[in-house]
Amino acid sequence: MTPERPRPAVPTATYRLQLQPAFPFAAAEAAVPYLASLGVSHLHLSPVLEAVPGSTHGYDVVDHARVRGELGGEDGLRALARTAHAHGLGLVVDIVPNHMAMSPRHNRALWEVLREGPASPYARWFDIDWEAQGGRLLLPVLGGPLGQELEHLRPDGNVLRYHDHEFPLREGTEKLPLLQLLDAQWYRPAWWRLARTDLNYRRFFSISELIGVRVEDPEVFAATHDKILGLVREGVVDGLRIDHPDGLADPDGYLARLDEATGGRWTVVEKILSDGEHLPGSWPVAGTTGYDALRHIDGIFTDPVGADELTLRYRKFATPQADLGGQWEPTVRRAAYTVLAHELAAESDRLARTADRLVAASPDASLRDRAPWAVAAALRELLVRLDVYRPYASGDAARVVTEEAAREARSAFTVPEEADAVDAVRGLLLGPATPELQEIRTRFAQTASALRAKSVEDSAFYRYAPLLSATEVGGSPGSPAVSPADFHAYCGRVQRDWPATGVVVSTHDTKRSADVRAALAVLTECPERWAQLLAELSRDATDVPDGQLAWAAWQTVFGLGPASADRVRDALLKHVREAGLHTTWTEQDPAYEEAVAAFVAHGPCGAPGERVAELRRRLEPHVRANVLGTALTHLTMPGVPDLYQGTEAEYRALVDPDNRRPVDFPPDDPGEKGAVTAAALRLRARRPDAFGSAATYEALPAEGAAAEHCVAFARSGRVVTAVTRLSLRLVDAGGWRDTVLPLPPGRWADVLSPEREFAGSVPLANLFAPLPVALLERVDDGDGAGAA
Template identity: 65%
Template sequence: MTPTATYRLQLQPGFPFRAAERAVPYLASLGVSHLHLSPVLESVPGSTHGYDVVDHARVREELGGEDGLRRLARTARAAGLGLVLDIVPNHMAAAPRHNRQLWEVLRKGPDSPYATWFDIDWTANGGKVLLPVLAGPVGDELDRLAVDAEKGVLTYGEAHEFPLRAGTEGLPLPELLDAQWYRLGWWRLARTELNYRRFFTISDLIGVRVEDEDVFAATHAKVLELVRDGVVDGLRVDHPDGLADPETYLRRLNEATGGAWTVVEKILARTEPLPSDWAVAGTTGYDALHRIDGLFVDPAGHRELLRHYREFIGQDGDRGGHWEPTARRAAYEVVTHDLAAEVDRLTRAAARLCARTPDLRDHAPWALRLALCELLVRMPVYRPYRTGAEEVLTPEMAREAREAFGVPEEAAAVDAVRGLLLGRHGARKADDDGGEGVELHTFQARFAQTSSALRAKSLEDTAFYRFVALLSANEVGGEPGRPVVPPEEFHAYCARIARDWPATGTVLSTHDTKRSADVRARIAVLSECPERWRALLGRLATAPAPDPQLAWAAWQTAVGLGGTGPAADRLGGALLKAAREAGLHTTWTEQDPVYERALTDFAVSGPGGALAAQIAEFSRSLASATRANVLGAALVQLTMPGVPDVYQGTESECLTLVDPDNRRPVDFPETGTHSLPDEKGELSRAALRLRRELPEVFGEFSTYEALFADGPAADHCLAFCRSGDVVTAVTRLSLRLGASGGWGPTGLALPEGAWVDVLRTGASKDSGRHDRPDRPGREFTGTVKLSDLFADHPVALLRRVDRPGVREGSAGPV
């Protein structure tokens, strides 16, 4: 069953299944059809997110165990709700004490029955798995290592425990360490020596080989049981780009679930389509987020804002002044530093393949490594796939890589690597029988996996924190250098989604967004008033900041919070994380205590201190434009093609920053009969209930029609019609609209019929039915003046009331 709308709950020990059960009456009254649960399988004790799975066969006891999950499902079903489950096929926690399969691999090595579970390169490190867990070089940590011969374990401090290879218990410590199937190493060695695939650059998460049918079966048995038993109705697949073969995995999953509604956390570049052969309903919705946000960025104002930004930070080029050089520099840093071990593994594989191919034998390993780096940093998307690789690894891309090569005479290595990736140069193709074909296919898959890790780490976790001109544009799937999305582009996107992926997901806030939708909506207003923003910064200059880039980002964040958001410690925590991710003055691994102390002092004395009053006053002056952005973005997401996902607490005003701030448990009302606390909450409830009551209008067989206003202010209205029965109309760039004189004679031609605004009608708190308009004259036909449609509200949700079988004033068919 395809959901009409989902509601994401972040489960954790502080918000277990019992807490979710208590929220069911409220969430059912809201109008969603399914609860979307974060991962529920057994994970590292105390985990607040659940993506560090340690046992795929058990539901997490800290959440209430399998009995608690099944009880939640029954409670939800009784209230008319289903469950969608977030699953994590790409990785497990590299915590041997808790991960039984990894424990056995470390104990028995490649002969372990679980050796095929993990993506380990046994040809590196002398056939030992590097475990980068030591606080310092091993010689400095020997006194913290101890052997418990009776239990057959090696301990390091209180947090780590490792198995001993049979027969090594009585050896002296140095010899015992050398005799294991693993090597305990300094954590810094992970950058260059790691020989297992990990999640991005997080060595605590080890890659799982779900491409192996037996591994797939073992790691999915419990989830599939929950689907078969009707406990779970749909799935969200975390990070499919980390998998060796996403297409085959998703086809296998679809067959195993009997076609359950499934969406994937696939991050698409702006013009990149979702592979048409993937057996899924669509993405989790970051592509929709970027396009909705872009509607509320003023193009002329953004250009002006960029000029002020470059002048303010006093930087240009690749240190944050321009997007493309900033992103490219970050990619070079990550591929040569953070992902050095992954590139080394690719280089070894490329060298072996070249050695077996007569016309490629004379390429030196260093040249192959450089060629790999030059191609990786130029990848225009997260990764290539088995089909369509030539459209990504283009001749133009190869030409640029050759031109950037340090030694022109060796630049032919670029063509050698590209040829291997495309299955050329006489090498056996990946689908051929024999070891060489398998090795080539593996090389191509590893390149793709490394590419996705590089793009995620260099863009989302580095460049997005360096180029901070307009923070609302710096979200996953976004394009900070080109944040504007014209209405025509948005309509084209929606038409394509309605045609090709009508059941895809859409989001505005998630557990991974750096700022909630409402924070971004407030910041986006700055693109409409760059001069006022510049003047505000001049008044705020009395608070000394460690560097101008941080100051710019801090004050924008404070504006996003309205001057009355989180306390200084929450703001300071987000700024510190941003500074470490940016890596320009301090990093997670090379912290600068002087800089970080100055940052904390600035957060307390500036945005979180006496100057907060000025931010609050500035925000109040933009309240009307903020309201239009917040309500407009929410209504568009809830009514556009696709299945909207509402992140916990964001149905009403929600001002949160990057995790862990946005993952805190939410206090839900005990009943579902109260009024929601603000205008956005009432809008969310009205739109969600309409979706639930009219699934044929918004569902998989619905239609999307772009509507265009006519008149001098036409560009300030975005409107569309769903299936001839519901019209969404919102105001965009309202601050510019007011400055230019308002709507004037601008009008919107409605489709045939009589229409009432659902957002301006009375509603029964029990049934959710919308009664007759509470103000006379609120029925619209023909062409409506936008000054009338938006007289007291910047958005409108119109319901056609003259269809056969629809009684005027009701919310659904008679």
């Protein structure tokens, strides 16, 4: 048996594999030799516990005590671990503490709750409001109102069947007439549309098929983490990625308990940081999964002046509806109002009832006697004004629920006396911590995080589309560009505060892969050319559903390049449903959606699309510069880079499920990007001290007329990264001319072209002669000179 190679406690780089029945543990095991040769230190696995049969993602967990059988079971996972460890690779596993699948026939714990009600020992697992719905759990599974579906509900022994659904019957009710039998259960099968207003369990965002889990309860934590912690203790699993901690009642307490249980293993959290927000310093984690890094990387390849011009062109072309105004912040605000009134109506109602009860019983008499509608309005007006996902117990809630937000919330009331409800609610959220106030603070935080995700990521990102590459998780579409100075400041903070945090550019959740976004960023360097092309295309088009959709569709095919019409159509149908302006997931407009599909087929994916493809071909050198620059920056900046499957080579993908397709190992044609990726990863593996927690980060400013077009930095005085930014603007301005990059002392070998060496101030025209990026390694310990 091959002896195990040593594995670092903190990864030098991870590689994400999207496990699914079409790509099980055995397929991952077969890819291990290639992935080890690539230079990563750990495999990053999507969820491995038992999920709904056929799931292509694994986040719909049904049994925390078993490794997923469809992937090969625990034996398959252990075999993968043995092979990975023998090749010097560790395993990082994605875990899902916030929710489980609402699938009773697969979810045994939920089955027992439906059978026994609140008396079930599993009832404490789930966040259910038993005081609502007459003490029964609403199950929004019926295709229509009960009267229309009654004939499809069929008792069968001790089971109630409805099409492919199965539910347990309460003991002793099996022989009752059907309506009496239904009324006698601990649950209420109901029309799926009632989930919007009547749901009485916490869910993941607005997805009723995923029920919230109460991991804040120590017994629930123990039961739902025993298997994964056992695998950690045995050394099968070396690190963890935590999915959606913002949905938890107590993220601070959960992460502290998890850190203690794992013995401090490397752990990152899927925490989305808003612009300017910092990860709570008290959290015992290595950092985030890296969306904050993604925003900064994308930002340096986005031209700020061109982005503003593109936005003006977008408003003129797309003529956004009057209620949107073509502005980012108002778009988010209006989307938030809609989400609270529709998708999260049940959560809003539960929060309002809790707040109304506490206000009515407040020991402060001045806070009492507030109308329930005013309390609900105060909550709504505060929620839509939060600019981060949620407050935390370890933080200052007043910095989230600000006085400025309260002032704006008061102004939304027409009667000043009723506006005092804002102060009453804010007092509940910010006053001294008491057990009585814990529920309202928890519910407010959980609702806030769901609202932010739904209103920004799943709505505003699809309504506001001047630059599609900016509409990414953690992004700021209103100000997509990041200056080199701000990028260097960010990297310095990361190296100082979170040196082992995750860094990503493509994930299973990104709406467009990094290479698609890199191409789209070039449009900020030629907004006039883009707008002129679209104006010409529009003159010839007769079947455009609306301007916003057309703008997004043309950008999609520009960023994606040649692709099947089916891929583009599916992504754009998701786009318009998420935007919710003409059609939605639950209220689809068939005529509009047919028009979208026809436009995609005859326009972007038809003959007119060739003109967009031709523009992309002319701009290909600048797309190339962005693709390679993004890749090298990702792999060498502070933090632990995580590569998504297939992205070591050029990888063009749209929103899920397009980005979750299995990939080939090794890639058929790794190309230049593959060479850059492998070189950077192998350098990280060879010189971990240059990149780890004790490393240093130093910005290296270029000098000369084109200095702003180079972003360069040194790691620990041993490695230098230099990339070209805004290369089209650079060409238009006359090229590099006399611009030089002063290197740190010593001789420096070009890792990508080892025969080349540099020292001193290097002309950038020479440095970037073969490629628009450079990766240098110091090859001496002194100040010797070398060839320029």
